[in-house]
Each structure stands twice: as structure tokens, then as C-alpha cells.
Amino acid sequence: MAERLQKLIARAGLASRREAEMWITAGRVLLNGKPAKLGERADLAIDQLEVDGRIIGGAQEKVTVLLNKPRGYVSTLKDPEGRRLVTDLVAAIPQRLFPVGRLDYNTEGLLLLTNDGDLAQQVTHPSHRTDKTYLVKVRGPLSEKMVNRLEHGIQLEDGRTAPAKVENVRTVGSSCWFELTLHEGKNRQVRRMCEALGLTVVRLKRIRLDFLDLGDIATGQYRHLSAAETAKLVNK
Numbered sequence: 271m272a273e274r275l276q277k278l279i280a281r282a283g284l285a286s287r288r289e290a291e292m293w294i295t296a297g298r299v300l301l302n303g304k305p306a307k308l309g310e311r312a313d314l315a316i317d318q319l320e321v322d323g324r325i326i327g328g329a330q331e332k333v334t335v336l337l338n339k340p341r342g343y344v345s346t347l348k349d350p351e352g353r354r355l356v357t358d359l360v361a362a363i364p365q366r367l368f369p370v371g372r373l374d375y376n377t378e379g380l381l382l383l384t385n386d387g388d389l390a391q392q393v394t395h396p397s398h399r400t401d402k403t404y405l406v407k408v409r410g411p412l413s414e415k416m417v418n419r420l421e422h423g424i425q426l427e428d429g430r431t432a433p434a435k436v437e438n439v440r441t442v443g444s445s446c447w448f449e450l451t452l453h454e455g456k457n458r459q460v461r462r463m464c465e466a467l468g469l470t471v472v473r474l475k476r477i478r479l480d481f482l483d484l485g486d487i488a489t490g491q492y493r494h495l496s497a498a499e500t501a502k503l504v505n506k
């Protein structure tokens with residue numbers, strides 16, 4: 271079905287309709303290779319729509335979303351045990367997205383899903399040292415000594431953890447909440463660092479990844495990254 275170009279651009283999460291109208295007027299939008307005019311319509315099953323050289327609609331459109339992952343979902347594309355997949359939560363998106371890195375089955379929070387291999391590589395490659403901040407709830411108190419060890423490195427079976435940052439430590443009843451920022455991505459790293467200190471993690475939520483945070487996205491919901499956010503991640 272043919273729809274107004276500004277509606278299609280807004281639905282792709284690139285801009286508001288008003289902004290998209292301005293982009294069309296400014297000549298930033300091409301319809302089937304020619305500068306689009308305000309008022310034109312397109313059917314993405316037939317037409318090719320391009321914004322600043324980026325194709326929208328169709329399987330080749332690069333799409334990245336920020337999901338607030340609930341507990342109880344696996345971040346793989348298949349699960350031999352038949353558990354729910356994070357991709358089930360973005361099933362309404364026509365492109366085939368894959369998770370950028372992983373959150374454990376019972377970890378919640380910020381997870382990017384994309385079909386953009388370059389973006390995934392930039393975010394996950396260890397040399398880019400992407401900061402990831404986790405909100406951690408542990409049973410029992412977190413001593414000064416434990417904070418020091420978390421920050422200065424803990425010997426795990428696959429090597430010593432790199433320096434990390436502990437912030438906003440709060441004791442609530444018999445539990446302790448804190449924020450831990452890492453730039454590594456070892457498997458189950460936060461849980462294993464806590465286990466090494468004898469701490470039991472009762473809740474784990476990723477709340478930030480580089481300059482992105484969860485904002486007001488409800489659990490199980492997602493939003494599209496803007497073109498500017500995507501470019502910032504790709505050009506890290």
C-alpha cells in the first residue's frame with residue numbers, strides 16, 4: 271500500500287513526520303533514485319526510498335533497536351530447550367535482527383538488536399572498550415574491600431578482569447544495590463565477579479551501553495535508534 275513518504279520515514283524511526291517533511295524539501299530523500307517531492311507516496315514493496323543514502327524498507331534496510339529485555343528470555347537466535355527468544359519481542363520488525371552481544375536468561379535491561387554487522391562489530395569488539403553499566407542487587411553487604419577488588423580486577427578462570435567502576439552503593443534491608451561499569455564482555459562476567467567475592471546476585475540489569483541508556487522504555491518494549499545514534503556507534 272502506498273503511503274506518504276514522511277509517514278514511512280517516521281515509521282522507520284528516523285525522524286518525526288515534521289522533520290521528514292523538512293528532509294524531503296531539503297532534497298535529502300530519494301524515491302526510486304530521484305529527489306522526492308512533498309506529497310509523494312511510496313509502496314516499500316515496490317519502491318525504493320533512500321534517506322541520506324540509506325535505504326529504508328526492504329530486507330536490506332539497516333535497523334537497530336534498543337530493547338529493554340525482560341528476565342526469562344535467551345539472547346540467541348535458537349534455543350534447544352525451547353525457551354523464549356529476545357527476537358520474539360521484535361517480531362513486528364520485518365528485517366531479521368540479531369542481538370549485539372548477550373544478556374543471560376535472567377539478566378534484564380538494555381540490549382541492542384540489529385541487522386548491521388558493522389555496528390555489532392564496533393560495539394562488541396574488545397578493542398573498542400565499550401562501557402556497559404549494570405545495576406546489581408546482591409544479598410548481604412558490599413564491603414570496602416569487595417568494592418576495591420571489583421574495581422581493581424578479580425582473577426576468574428579465563429583471566430583477570432580489567433579495572434571497573436563501582437558507584438551508587440546503597441543498602442536496602444539485607445540487600446545491597448550498586449552500579450558496576452565494565453568495558454569487557456566475558457561470559458557471565460558480573461555474576462562470576464560477584465561469585466568470586468562470595469556474593470549472590472539476586473537481580474542484574476544492564477542500564478547503560480556507551481552513551482545509550484534505557485530512558486523510559488518499559489520492560490519488553492523497544493525503540494529504534496536514530497540515524498545519529500547509529501552513526502555514533504558505527505564511527506566509535
Ligand code: URA
Pocket residue numbers: 372373374375377457458459460461462474
Ligand atoms: N554479566 C553477567 O553476569 N550476565 C550478563 O547477562 C551480563 C553481564
